[in-house]
Amino acid sequence: MSVEKMTTFQLEKHVDYIKSLDKKADFDSVVMEHLRMSGAYWGLTAMDMMHSLDDMDGDEIAAWILKCQHDCGGFGGNLGHDPHILYTLNAVQILALFDKLDVADADKIANYISGLQKDDGSFAGDEWGEIDTRFTYAAVNCLSILKRMHTINVQKATDFLVRCRNFDGGFGCTPGGESHAGQIFCCVAALAIMGALHHVDKDLLGWWLCERQVKAGGLNGRPEKLPDVCYSWWVLSSLVILDRAHWINKEKLKDFILNCQDQDRGGISDAPDDAVDVFHTFFGVAGLSLLEYPGIKSIDPAYALPVHVVDRIFFRQKC
Numbered sequence: 165m166s167v168e169k170m171t172t173f174q175l176e177k178h179v180d181y182i183k184s185l186d187k188k189a190d191f192d193s194v195v196m197e198h199l200r201m202s203g204a205y206w207g208l209t210a211m212d213m214m215h216s217l218d219d220m221d222g223d224e225i226a227a228w229i230l231k232c233q234h235d236c237g238g239f240g241g242n243l244g245h246d247p248h249i250l251y252t253l254n255a256v257q258i259l260a261l262f263d264k265l266d267v268a269d270a271d272k273i274a275n276y277i278s279g280l281q282k283d284d285g286s287f288a289g290d291e292w293g294e295i296d297t298r299f300t301y302a303a304v305n306c307l308s309i310l311k312r313m314h315t316i317n318v319q320k321a322t323d324f325l326v327r328c329r330n331f332d333g334g335f336g337c338t339p340g341g342e343s344h345a346g347q348i349f350c351c352v353a354a355l356a357i358m359g360a361l362h363h364v365d366k367d368l369l370g371w372w373l374c375e376r377q378v379k380a381g382g383l384n385g386r387p388e389k390l391p392d393v394c395y396s397w398w399v400l401s402s403l404v405i406l407d408r409a410h411w412i413n414k415e416k417l418k419d420f421i422l423n424c425q426d427q428d429r430g431g432i433s434d435a436p437d438d439a440v441d442v443f444h445t446f447f448g449v450a451g452l453s454l455l456e457y458p459g460i461k462s463i464d465p466a467y468a469l470p471v472h473v474v475d476r477i478f479f480r481q482k483c
């Protein structure tokens with residue numbers, strides 16, 4: 165049994181790592197260029213959880229986001245990139261972080277998203293028509309934040325997700341698709357936002373999810389796979405929504421995530437001693453947040469936004 169170096173959360177190092185990203189023009193930033201909107205959402209949400217969103221220029225970022233919007237209402241992953249439902253969600257999430265939802269035309273965005281819903285209740289990701297439960301989650305999260313849920317057929321959206329339920333209690337990307345932690349998160353979170361969690365067998369799915377924890381403490385995405393920090397989010401957020409989070413060993417998961425930090429340069433990787441990236445840094449901080457690690461703001465397990473942001477959206481007193 166190797167003695168893992170016991171470590172604490174290196175908050176300041178992770179803040180500096182994320183701030184350094186914008187200036188880098190290395191391989192990663194080129195490869196990730198088409199999903200820069202997602203990268204911005206991961207980095208900025210992590211910054212807010214670490215009490216450092218004020219270090220970022222919200223006005224400059226909001227201006228860039230609006231330049232990524234097309235006439236159809238959808239947002240692309242970067243300037244000049246085609247609109248897609250995933251980046252439209254990320255754009256709206258970032259505006260919510262900065263309390264700048266007022267700069268978005270909610271009706272125009274809702275029109276884009278509702279136009280992607282099919283007769284069977286499913287959602288396409290864009291005009292090319294790929295169907296995936298990820299896109300239902302993106303549609304439902306985004307429209308809920310914009311208060312435009314009435315622009316889609318919620319009952320048919322729910323019926324499609326139920327048709328994607330498997331015998332193991334999990335969900336796949338389409339009916340008959342095998343259960344995968346990422347798809348399970350999307351379906352469980354979307355059902356929670358639509359108030360339809362009664363369609364989920366919490367004990368059956370809770371068992372499948374807690375079985376994702378390996379001896380080393382980390383969580384994997386499917387049976388027999390290696391543990392990966394991002395599954396700390398996909399699996400644990402689903403368990404929190406199903407009220408079964410106490411079925412895993414939280415202490416061992418916390419140590420696994422802390423062990424994936426780069427102690428010197430900051431950032432969190434998918435597994436110990438791997439290269440860090442902004443994606444796993446976000447999902448590592450979000451996992452620690454769900455584990456109620458001291459000094460990290462709470463994150464909402466369904467909206468994937470800090471709780472104070474979700475509260476501001478839904479409970480702001482209209483003066």
Ligand SMILES: CN(C(=O)[C@H](Cc1cnc[nH]1)NC(=O)OCc1ccccc1)[C@@H](Cc1ccccc1)C(=O)N[C@@H](Cc1c[nH]c2ccccc12)C(=O)NO
Nearest residue numbers: 199202250298299301302345346347350392394398434443
């Ligand atoms: C395109 N992506 C992936 O395929 C990652 C790759 C990976 C990371 N660790 C193990 N594999 N896989 C991934 O996100 O799988 C989780 C998943 C799968 C399907 C549905 C939802 C989540 C990553 C980017 C990436 C690529 C390569 C290495 C690290 C990060 C990615 O953008 N994932 C998306 C997953 C996703 C796509 N659509 C979504 C809709 C809602 C929620 C999540 C997503 C995301 O988390 N957006 O916020």
Ligand SMILES: [Zn+2]
Nearest residue numbers: 392393394434
């Ligand atoms: Zn991962």
